[in-house]
Amino acid sequence: MLSFFLLESADDARPGRQAHPRTDDDGLDDPGYGQFLRQRPRRHHPEVPRQRRLRLRQPLFRHVRRHAVGRPGDVPAADPRRRAGDVPGVGELHRHQFDGDRHPRADGKHPAAHRAPCQQLLLHDGGGGREPQTDRGAAARAGDGRTAAALRAGRTAQAVAPRADRQESGAVSELSAHAVNLVNCGIIGVDSSEQIVLWNTWMVPRSGQSAARVRGQSLFDVFPELRGSRVETAVQAALKSGTAANIPQSQSSAPFPLREAGQFDGARIDQAVSVTPFNEGKERFCLIEIRDISGVFERERRLLDHAESLRARSYVDGLTGIANRRYFDVALDRELRRAQRLGGELSLLLMDIDTFKLYNDHFGHLKGDACLTAVAQALAAMLKRPADVAARYGGEEFAAILPDTSAEQARAHANLIREHVASLGLPQAPGAARAHVTLSIGLASFDKQRRNGAAALIDAADQALYAAKRAGRDQVMVAAD
Numbered sequence: 354m355l356s357f358f359l360l361e362s363a364d365d366a367r368p369g370r371q372a373h374p375r376t377d378d379d380g381l382d383d384p385g386y387g388q389f390l391r392q393r394p395r396r397h398h399p400e401v402p403r404q405r406r407l408r409l410r411q412p413l414f415r416h417v418r419r420h421a422v423g424r425p426g427d428v429p430a431a432d433p434r435r436r437a438g439d440v441p442g443v444g445e446l447h448r449h450q451f452d453g454d455r456h457p458r459a460d461g462k463h464p465a466a467h468r469a470p471c472q473q474l475l476l477h478d479g480g481g482g483r484e485p486q487t488d489r490g491a492a493a494r495a496g497d498g499r500t501a502a503a504l505r506a507g508r509t510a511q512a513v514a515p516r517a518d519r520q521e522s523g524a525v526s527e528l529s530a531h532a533v534n535l536v537n538c539g540i541i542g543v544d545s546s547e548q549i550v551l552w553n554t555w556m557v558p559r560s561g562q563s564a565a566r567v568r569g570q571s572l573f574d575v576f577p578e579l580r581g582s583r584v585e586t587a588v589q590a591a592l593k594s595g596t597a598a599n600i601p602q603s604q605s606s607a608p609f610p611l612r613e614a615g616q617f618d619g620a621r622i623d624q625a626v627s628v629t630p631f632n633e634g635k636e637r638f639c640l641i642e643i644r645d646i647s648g649v650f651e652r653e654r655r656l657l658d659h660a661e662s663l664r665a666r667s668y669v670d671g672l673t674g675i676a677n678r679r680y681f682d683v684a685l686d687r688e689l690r691r692a693q694r695l696g697g698e699l700s701l702l703l704m705d706i707d708t709f710k711l712y713n714d715h716f717g718h719l720k721g722d723a724c725l726t727a728v729a730q731a732l733a734a735m736l737k738r739p740a741d742v743a744a745r746y747g748g749e750e751f752a753a754i755l756p757d758t759s760a761e762q763a764r765a766h767a768n769l770i771r772e773h774v775a776s777l778g779l780p781q782a783p784g785a786a787r788a789h790v791t792l793s794i795g796l797a798s799f800d801k802q803r804r805n806g807a808a809a810l811i812d813a814a815d816q817a818l819y820a821a822k823r824a825g826r827d828q829v830m831v832a833a834d
């Protein structure tokens with residue numbers, strides 16, 4: 354059952370008050386709507402005692418406009434999170450309805466006797482400024498073959514006749530009108546000449562345009578930027594050949610200049626737009642549905658960011674913060690293929706901290722970890738080219754990939770790295786060959802004939818590293834040809 358609210362604003366109650374345009378709750382100029390509210394109580398309910406009228410202020414106006422459908426005695430039902438007491442005046446509104454139902458009036462008549470003529474459904478007409486259709490025939494008409502005429506007349510608000518008198522088709526039409534204004538998406542109807550005949554309540558605060566302002570105007574005058582767009586093509590195809598279309602997200606995520614309700618200078622909301630033709634009598638119309646999918650986009654973006662950060666983390670060594678073995682493998686493969694393709698040079702360094710077992714045994718594992726991290730950071734700091742890669746190869750072993758670097762250049766750079774690590778002055782354990790932490794480095798370079806794969810290159814660098822160890826540590830050895 355539909356609900357009927359009897360309303361009067363505090364301003365309206367003042368005698369002799371001059372009617373003047375009022376700004377509606379969306380901050381939009383909507384004189385018709387304000388006037389409708391002001392005039393209604395007196396015109397339609399002269400017999401209701403003044404003291405029983407509600408004195409509504411703006412917050413309640415907003416609430417009622419948003420939650421105008423319910424049953425007598427319901428708490429405002431459109432928003433289940435709200436209860437009657439949440440908005441000042443709403444509880445009163447419902448009490449008022451109860452009172453009207455339960456208690457006899459001063460003149461002894463049961464309120465049911467005066468309720469019928471007072472029945473009004475306050476359904477926002479999108480700022481149309483029209484009187485609601487109070488004649489019972491209007492509801493019925495809107496459901497029959499004259500819907501097209503009703504659309505042209507812009508009847509987005511419809512009257513509710515007493516239920517007993519309602520015709521089935523009229524009731525269906527009323528429900529449709531309510532649904533159009535309650536759905537959580539934008540609905541625009543255009544006729545065969547692309548003029549707007551339907552503009553639901555959702556559109557008003559997001560476009561900054563009331564139904565009264567846009568009704569009868571060309572869609573492309575209201576939104577000039579849509580000219581030449583995929584939306585225009587889709588609307589024309591719908592009107593000319595009856596083809597429905599979804600506007601692909603890839604072409605534009607926000608074709609209509611719509612923003613969060615009430616935010617006229619923020620970013621546009623992301624939109625899913627569909628265009629559907631329909632016929633009414635001999636005339637073809639087109640329905641444009643606009644759904645706000647900003648939330649979906651935002652969630653997608655967050656998921657992508659999360660996936661990206663997981664991927665990045667999966668390539669980082671947890672202890673030292675430089676690339677891990679997994680990344681080293683991927684990078685070496687990529688650089689080798691590049692060198693093979695372009696005939697370029699590529700050198701690989703394998704580095705090992707000398708007598709690190711002694712270090713660990715003397716200072717303990719935690720200090721050992723700190724030493725590994727310091728050496729790793731020193732190594733990374735020495736590799737400045739964007740394509741260079743410093744990685745922890747495993748345990749106390751590190752690797753460096755040096756693209757576009759010959760064996761001779763790599764040897765010089767390896768010595769700089771070794772000296773830099775030595776210069777850190779990290780104290781070694783007693784009994785080590787040096788008083789500070791040092792590196793041994795094995796070097797191998799890409800060779801198209803013999804060392805053209807990752808395994809061969811790593812093996813050659815490894816052998817050079819062990820040669821450096823055998824030769825006394827703290828030195829660079831180049832793999833033999």
Ligand SMILES: Nc1nc2c(ncn2[C@@H]2O[C@H](COP(=O)(O)OP(=O)(O)OP(=O)(O)O)[C@@H](O)[C@H]2O)c(=O)[nH]1
Pocket residue numbers: 672705706707708709710711713717718719720721722725747748749822826
């Ligand atoms: N603290 C710490 N120690 C590690 C880690 N990974 C490997 N090590 C230690 O590194 C040491 C490597 O020792 P060895 O392989 O015998 O080689 P070394 O003592 O460095 O001697 P040379 O390589 O011949 O100079 C071992 O004691 C490992 O426990 C790590 O992540 N943290």
